[in-house]
Structures are given as C-alpha cells and as structure tokens.
Amino acid sequence: MSFCKYKSHVEVGDTVVVYVNPRLMYSLKIKEKEVFQTRFGALRHDDIVGKPYGSKLACTKGYVHIMDMTPELWTITLPHRTQIIYGTDISFILIQLQLKPGSIVIEAGTGSGSLSHSIARTIAPNGRLFTFDFHKERADAAREEFTDHGLGQIIVVQHRDVCADGFINIDQSVDAVFLDLPHPWEAIESASSALKNGGRICCFSPCIEQVQKSSESLRNLNFMDVETYECVLRPYEFRDWSLKKFKYDPSRVNSSVSHVDQNNPDVGGDTNKSDEEIYQENDDTNKRCKLDPKLKTEHSLDNNDDHKNDDQDVNYFISYMNNEVAGHTGFLTFATKFDFTAV
Ligand code: SAM
Known part of the structure; x- marks a missing residue:
C-alpha cells in the first residue's frame, strides 16, 4: 500500500x-x-x-x-514516540514552505514521523525528503514505518545530530527546511548552506524565547521575510436565538434578571424601539452574560397568561466564538533564504 x-x-x-x-x-x-x-x-x-x-x-x-x-488520519492514530505536529500546523507549514510534487526537503527531527507523511505525499512522486533524528531507535522505527507505508522511495532517514554535525549526505540544494528541535538556531547555519537561493525555512518552537533566538539567527544569516505565526483553531457556534420583545414592567421580570440588567433597566423594554435597537440592547446584555444559554430563561417573563398577548418573539440567528479553546501547540517562524551575491 x-x-x-x-x-x-x-x-x-x-x-x-x-x-x-x-x-x-x-x-x-x-x-x-x-x-x-x-x-x-x-x-x-x-x-x-x-x-x-x-x-x-x-x-x-x-x-x-x-x-x-491518509497522512491526516495517520497523524490522528499513529503510535507516539515523541510530541508530534498536528493537522492545523501541518497544512500551514506545507503551504508556507511552498511544497509541491518534485520538491526536495530537509526535516529535523523526524520524531514520530507525523509531519514526514504529509510532506511525502505533497512532494510525491519525484520529490525527496531527507529527515534526520539523533535518537537511533526513533530513526530506525521511522525508516521501517515509511517503507511499510510505501514511502521508502521518497523519504531518506538519517541518524545524525544535526546541531553538531549539520546536514550532510545530501547531493543537491534543497527547496525547503523544517526544524522541530529544542535548539533550532544551532542548525540554521547548516540549513542555510543546504538551501537553494529563494528556498524556505520553518522553525517550530513552543515558546517565544526560542522564536527570538531563531529569528536573530535567521536575520544574522541574511534570511528575508522572517515571520512568526501561531495557528489556533477557534470554533464558532451557531444558535437560533429567540428574545422577547416586551413592554418593560419590573414586577413581571424574574428577580434573577436584575443582576444582569442593573446598568440597563430598559433592556427588552420599549415597544416603540425598532427590532434593530432591541437586538442591539439584548446583544450588549448577551455579551455581558458571555452568551450563557441560561440568559434566555433569565430574560423570559413569568408564565402569567394575562400578559401573553403583549409579548412577541423576535428570532435571530447568531454566531459567537467559544473563548475557552485551548489551542497553543507552538510558534511557526518562516523565512526565505536570499543570497545577494548569487543574484
Ligand atoms: N516533527 C515530528 C513529528 O511531527 O512527528 C516530531 C519531532 S520531535 C518533537 C523532536 C525530535 O527531534 C526528537 O525525535 C529528537 O530525538 C530529535 N532531535 C532533537 N535534537 C536533535 C538533533 N540535534 N539532531 C537530530 N535530531 C534531534
């Protein structure tokens, strides 16, 4: 397969x-x-x-x-030997490194091979991925897996400390380099020598101090367009939202609403107001209540039938962002090699 x-x-x-x-x-x-x-x-x-x-x-x-x-499903299901790069970062890395069929790429370290599978599919059938890891068992396990997954012709695994020994045994200049190492800045000079002019590099680092060191090293080596990104998925939620448009009467409002509306006693009130105005007021209240679904209950009137005919439902379709998404994996620093002397 x-x-x-x-x-x-x-x-x-x-x-x-x-x-x-x-x-x-x-x-x-x-x-x-x-x-x-x-x-x-x-x-x-x-x-x-x-x-x-x-x-x-x-x-x-x-x-x-x-x-x-597929590489995407492998990333979700693979046996972890290390921390891995996940799909959101992977898709951004592949685009920013401008990979395509035939590209020649360097990766260090190989780790669990999560990113390597996606790179291999992108550069197939004629591209090459030279991937390095200084941990022998990991390098051997990755080599075996790549062969088993039909990627042995595309991925070349080497057991090497790239910070100490650099990227050697590559007989051509490469289009892109990806570094997922504790000290990526120690491998940047060697990566620069391996890169073709105009080639792209990416350093993945979990903390901003590492980003600063890598960026400094990239600038010292005349890389251009040094940019750092963080990819965080923030799901939006959608909901049908039904709010009462009612004549304001404090005696009819549940006591729980008072803590919500004390700064805005008019919320949901004046029937002379347009839907737009009422929506704006309710929207402000919603924001203060962090769009808690209970708000709808808190806002609702009591079930006194006497008042039923005064009230109208106003329906809205709203979207809002879930603010409690924990998504930090790492920062992605990209740059382009630019050698003035070669132009
Ligand atoms: N990007 C990989 C993935 O998606 O599966 C995960 C990489 S893992 C976080 C980091 C790897 O870098 C480890 O396997 C470690 O052995 C290797 N490593 C650390 N320092 C290295 C060095 N100086 N030379 C080569 N490999 C190194």
Whole structure:
C-alpha cells in the first residue's frame, strides 16, 4: 500500500483505519489470523481482508467502518514516540514552505514521523525528503514505518545530530527546511548552506524565547521575510436565538434578571424601539452574560397568561466564538533564504 494513493479493497499488510466515531479511531496493520479488540468487541483481521474500503463491519457488540489510511488520519492514530505536529500546523507549514510534487526537503527531527507523511505525499512522486533524528531507535522505527507505508522511495532517514554535525549526505540544494528541535538556531547555519537561493525555512518552537533566538539567527544569516505565526483553531457556534420583545414592567421580570440588567433597566423594554435597537440592547446584555444559554430563561417573563398577548418573539440567528479553546501547540517562524551575491 501507499499513503500517497487510495486503494479499493483491503489486503494483508495494509495499514487501515478502524473508525468508530470522529473522536475514536485506530490504525491497524492487517495480518492473517489476528484479532483486534475494540470498544464494541472483537474484530477478526480475516473478516476485513477483501472488503471494499468504507465497509461497515459488525463486531460482537456493535459495528465499525474500515477506511483507507491518509497522512491526516495517520497523524490522528499513529503510535507516539515523541510530541508530534498536528493537522492545523501541518497544512500551514506545507503551504508556507511552498511544497509541491518534485520538491526536495530537509526535516529535523523526524520524531514520530507525523509531519514526514504529509510532506511525502505533497512532494510525491519525484520529490525527496531527507529527515534526520539523533535518537537511533526513533530513526530506525521511522525508516521501517515509511517503507511499510510505501514511502521508502521518497523519504531518506538519517541518524545524525544535526546541531553538531549539520546536514550532510545530501547531493543537491534543497527547496525547503523544517526544524522541530529544542535548539533550532544551532542548525540554521547548516540549513542555510543546504538551501537553494529563494528556498524556505520553518522553525517550530513552543515558546517565544526560542522564536527570538531563531529569528536573530535567521536575520544574522541574511534570511528575508522572517515571520512568526501561531495557528489556533477557534470554533464558532451557531444558535437560533429567540428574545422577547416586551413592554418593560419590573414586577413581571424574574428577580434573577436584575443582576444582569442593573446598568440597563430598559433592556427588552420599549415597544416603540425598532427590532434593530432591541437586538442591539439584548446583544450588549448577551455579551455581558458571555452568551450563557441560561440568559434566555433569565430574560423570559413569568408564565402569567394575562400578559401573553403583549409579548412577541423576535428570532435571530447568531454566531459567537467559544473563548475557552485551548489551542497553543507552538510558534511557526518562516523565512526565505536570499543570497545577494548569487543574484
Ligand atoms: N516533527 C515530528 C513529528 O511531527 O512527528 C516530531 C519531532 S520531535 C518533537 C523532536 C525530535 O527531534 C526528537 O525525535 C529528537 O530525538 C530529535 N532531535 C532533537 N535534537 C536533535 C538533533 N540535534 N539532531 C537530530 N535530531 C534531534
């Protein structure tokens, strides 16, 4: 199999995705006569062989889907040997390094090979990824995995300390360099020698002090366009929002609303106001209440039937950002090599 191409049917030796739900997936290498245990019971490998990818298979207590492996799904399901780079950063790195089929790339360190798989698919079929790790077992495990995943022709793994010994054994200048190391600035000079003029470099660092050191080193070596980004996914939520447009009467409002509206006793009140004005007022209140869904209840009138005919629902479709998203993985510092003497 190859992570660069899709297959129609499962064969022995394939690495497949056992999909339970969007938050629970496993990677599984198919072997004869083996059994895989899932939350929904046992799954015999032999029952998977020959099935079309996408098939729904019964386990003893439920079912799963079998999907073809991609670099994105590998990042979610791979066995961790180190911290890894995740999909959000990976997509940005591939674009900013301007990778395309045929590109020649250096990566250090290899780690768990999460990013390497995505680079390999992007530069296939003629590109090369030279990836380095000074941890021998990790380098060996990664080499074995890349070969197993059909990427052995594209990825060359070398066991080397790139800070001490540099990037050697590469017989051509490279289009891009990616550094995910504790001290990336120690490898930048060697990366610069390996890069072609106009080539791109990226340093991934979790803290800003490391970014400062890398940026200084890049500037000292005449790199241009030194820019640092942080990719944080912030999901927006959408909701139908129904608010009462009612005549203001303090005796009809639940006591709990008073703490919300003490600075704005007019909220939701004046029937002479336009929908726009009422929405603005309610929106301000909503912001103060951090869009707590309970607000709707707090704002609602009591259920006294006498008042029912005075009130109207005003419906809005609102979106808001969830402010409690924890997303920091690291900072991505990009730059372009520019050698004046070569122009
Ligand atoms: N980017 C990888 C991924 O997505 O799976 C994870 C890289 S991991 C965080 C960092 C790796 O760099 C480790 O495997 C470590 O052994 C390697 N490393 C650290 N310093 C190194 C050096 N001077 N030369 C080569 N590799 C090094």
